[in-house]
Amino acid sequence: QAALAEAAAAAEGCPALAASLDELAAERDGTCAGAEELERLAGRADDAADRAAARAADAAEVVIAALGADVDVVDTARQVERLITLFAAFSDAGDAERSAAVTEESCARQLRAVLAGQGFAGPAEAEAASAPEHRQAEWRAHIAAHDRRRDTARATLSEPELVDLPDPPDLDGLRGDCEDADKVLESACSRLYVVDRAAADLGLLAQQHAAGLADLAPLRADAERVRRLADVCHGAGTARRMSLERYVLAAFLEEITDAATQRLLAMTDGRYSVRHSDERARHGAASGLSLVVGDAWTGVEREVGSLSGGETFQASLALALGIADVVQQHAGGVHLDMLFVDEGFGSLDADALDNAIVELERLREGGRLVGIISHVAALRERIPAGIRVTRTPCGSRAAVEVADLAA
Incomplete structure (x- = not known):
């Protein structure tokens, strides 16, 4: 009777243990190590159930012998089988709980090590530092765009024209040449500015010169007449050079x-x-x-x-x-x-x-x-x-x- 009472009490606690086991299984469902551990625990639970069934059969024989022939053996066997099943489930649940605790502690240690390597004191600090969902969505979109550009670049680089390219050029030397070219360009721009100013001034002087020539035309005509007269007077305009x-x-x-x-x-x-x-x-x-x-x-x-x-x-x-x-x-x-x-x-x-x-x-x-x-x-x-x-x-x-x- 005491054994039956203990088995019944254990059977009553099995649903709670099973619920805890389900919660632990749900929490570890995402990791491969947790799944393998649960499978191992399930195998052990089956073995334990077989052993419990054997022990229950032995106990049933003992109980029948103790109860006598008046007891309904079939009904009692059913109850015993139910108790055995519950006891086996209870035993397996205990084993699973202990294994899950060990796995949880190992995962916690690994998590703390990873977070420490990233500069976080604990999960709370890492969760606080995590980006909001919309930011993560932006990052995922950026990563996807980067992947697309990478794929495009790889496809471009795989074209026949780009196969067996020569060694990369000396970027430092090219940067120096580029800086020298920039200096030359800056100097040329400065000279161009000076030349443009000079051209503008020259254009103004050309206009003034043209206006001066227009004003000078009558004076030139008068001067030409005077020059011819002077040449005649000095003999420069005559065949005999006679003044x-x-x-x-x-x-x-x-x-x-x-x-x-x-x-x-x-x-x-x-x-x-x-x-x-x-x-x-x-x-x-x-x-x-x-x-x-x-x-x-x-x-x-x-x-x-x-x-x-x-x-x-x-x-x-x-x-x-x-x-x-x-x-x-x-x-x-x-x-x-x-x-x-x-x-x-x-x-x-x-x-x-x-x-x-x-x-x-x-x-x-x-x-x-x-x-x-x-x-x-x-x-x-x-x-x-x-x-x-x-x-x-x-x-x-x-x-x-x-x-x-x-x-």
């Missing part, structure tokens, strides 16, 4: 050479004449005031430089007298009453000297006073009056001499 002054002087020289020719023909017995030449001078020299000497004996015109010393003096004297005649003609009635001739007579022979003196006497007879400065003795004898200058150690002395005209 305006030389052109005017050439007109006077024509008259002078005409008057000088009359004197020169008389002094040279009709051989030489002088003529003005407006031919262009050589080597780019100014033209318009050249002289040529005509030689009646040879019929050829000669340059002035080809004359001898006496012939040159005769031509010079003739030109001087011609100048005097032309100046007197253009002076408006003013007469040149005196004329001085300095030296040159010593280069003349006797006949040429006589002809020169005759020409000078004609001037004197025409009312002009002619003064001759010379050291030629023959010429002094032909001059009726003069001033003799004598050098002495004490200085020069001058004395007036007048020839005896009666003698």
Whole structure:
């Protein structure tokens, strides 16, 4: 009876133990280790049930022997079997509870180790630090997008064109080149800014220059006219390079050479004449005031430089007298009453000297006073009056001499 009572009490506690076992099984259902442990416990429970059934059969025989033949053995056996079943379940539940406690403690230790490795003091702190559901959803979406991009990149890298690519480039060197290129670009941009400013300033100056040219056009036209006139005046615009002054002087020289020719023909017995030449001078020299000497004996015109010393003096004297005649003609009635001739007579022979003196006497007879400065003795004898200058150690002395005209 005591054994039956104990078995009945144990049977009454079995549902609670079974419920606890169900809760533990539900909590460990997610882990493979818990599932394997439960399967092992179930096997042990079956073994325990078999052993309990055997013991129950033995106990039934003992009970039948103890109760006697009046007891309904079948009913009693059913009750005993029920008690055995309950006892076996109770025993298995106890074993499962103890095993589950061990598993729970092991899982707890593993959980604490994992959390400690992640920097958490315990499950509560880890749960507090866990992200909310919507944040986790965002992370899952981000991870899914990353996986898709990874798959796309892998598919791209598996294309034939990208197989057997060379080694990756030197990124550090390329970064340095990129930095240098950025510096060059920055410098170029700075220079471009300066050039743009200069171009803008140059454009403004070009506009001002164009406006200035428009304003300068009339002045340029006037300046061009003045320049052409100046070129004409200076002889730069003429073929003979004859300036305006030389052109005017050439007109006077024509008259002078005409008057000088009359004197020169008389002094040279009709051989030489002088003529003005407006031919262009050589080597780019100014033209318009050249002289040529005509030689009646040879019929050829000669340059002035080809004359001898006496012939040159005769031509010079003739030109001087011609100048005097032309100046007197253009002076408006003013007469040149005196004329001085300095030296040159010593280069003349006797006949040429006589002809020169005759020409000078004609001037004197025409009312002009002619003064001759010379050291030629023959010429002094032909001059009726003069001033003799004598050098002495004490200085020069001058004395007036007048020839005896009666003698």
